[in-house]
Amino acid sequence: MMRRAVTVLAVGAALVLTGCSTQPTATPLPAGAASSTTTPAASAAATAPAASAAATAPAGTSGQKPAPATSGIQTCQVSCGDNPQYNGPANLPAPSWAAGDKDAALEAAVAAMGAYIKPGTDHGTWFEGIHPRITDQFAIELGKFDPAYLTVSKMTGTATATTDPNNPFQVVVGVPTDDGVYQVTMLRSTQTAFWLANSIVPPLPGNK
Numbered sequence: 362m363m364r365r366a367v368t369v370l371a372v373g374a375a376l377v378l379t380g381c382s383t384q385p386t387a388t389p390l391p392a393g394a395a396s397s398t399t400t401p402a403a404s405a406a407a408t409a410p411a412a413s414a415a416a417t418a419p420a421g422t423s424g425q426k427p428a429p430a431t432s433g434i435q436t437c438q439v440s441c442g443d444n445p446q447y448n449g450p451a452n453l454p455a456p457s458w459a460a461g462d463k464d465a466a467l468e469a470a471v472a473a474m475g476a477y478i479k480p481g482t483d484h485g486t487w488f489e490g491i492h493p494r495i496t497d498q499f500a501i502e503l504g505k506f507d508p509a510y511l512t513v514s515k516m517t518g519t520a521t522a523t524t525d526p527n528n529p530f531q532v533v534v535g536v537p538t539d540d541g542v543y544q545v546t547m548l549r550s551t552q553t554a555f556w557l558a559n560s561i562v563p564p565l566p567g568n569k
Contacts, residue, residue, distance in 0.1 A: 456529045456552040463532060467522040469494065469556035470534035470545040474520075477561055478538070480511045496548060496559045513540035513563065532556065541569035 456462075476491040487508040492500055518537030525531065534545045541564030547556040 453551050456549060456554075458524070458526065458529045459552070462529070463522050463524055466524075466532035466547045466549075466556040467520055467534050470522070470532070470547050470558060471516070471520050471536065473547075473558035474516060474536045474538075474543065474545055474561065478511065478513050478515060479508060480514050482508055484508060494558055496557045499557075499559050513538045513543070515539050540564070 473491065473494040476487075476494055479487050479490065482490075484507060488503060491503065495503065516536055516538050520534050520536045523533045523535070530548055530550075532547045534547060536543045536545055543564065544560075544562045545558050546560045546562075548559045549556050
């Protein structure tokens with residue numbers, strides 16, 4: 362019986378060794394590690410040459426995606442509210458304060474005010490005179506205004522300009538008149554653009 366038991370154990374051990382050699386057990390990978398096993402399909406895809414752009418492009422093209430058109434694309438640069446008064450190309454650099462900018466805005470404000478104060482003038486003549494000195498947004502407002510309602514007839518003193526160091530787009534000019542001090546807001550779109558009036562506001566009744 363002892364010899365028979367030893368023989369059975371020897372045969373069982375041989376079968377166990379044979380099974381291990383024909384069916385290897387996969388070693389688990391650490392969490393997050395990628396398997397290094399490469400399938401034949403993946404290997405072929407990795408070594409296949411990339412398709413030529415010229416070969417895949419339609420006839421008559423260079424194979425490169427055309428650049429998007431930029432003409433007509435606009436972004437708001439000044440006073441971006443419900444009624445922006447300037448919509449210029451996005452690539453224009455913003456202005457900065459330079460010598461003479463404040464004086465130029467003040468002179469333009471006085472000129473706009475001079476064109477504004479034309480009591481007794483018919484609307485067509487009055488609007489034609491002031492139109493080149495105002496923004497498009499202000500032109501919409503003044504296109505509906507009757508100069509017969511003007512209560513101012515002349516400028517009576519030296520205009521003064523107020524600027525904001527952080528806003529080189531705008532200057533507010535106070536213009537003394539026989540009807541009180543009018544506030545003229547001047548705007549520009551770029552460093553070299555003309556200053557244009559965007560509003561002319563009369564004084565409150567109590568400040569005349």
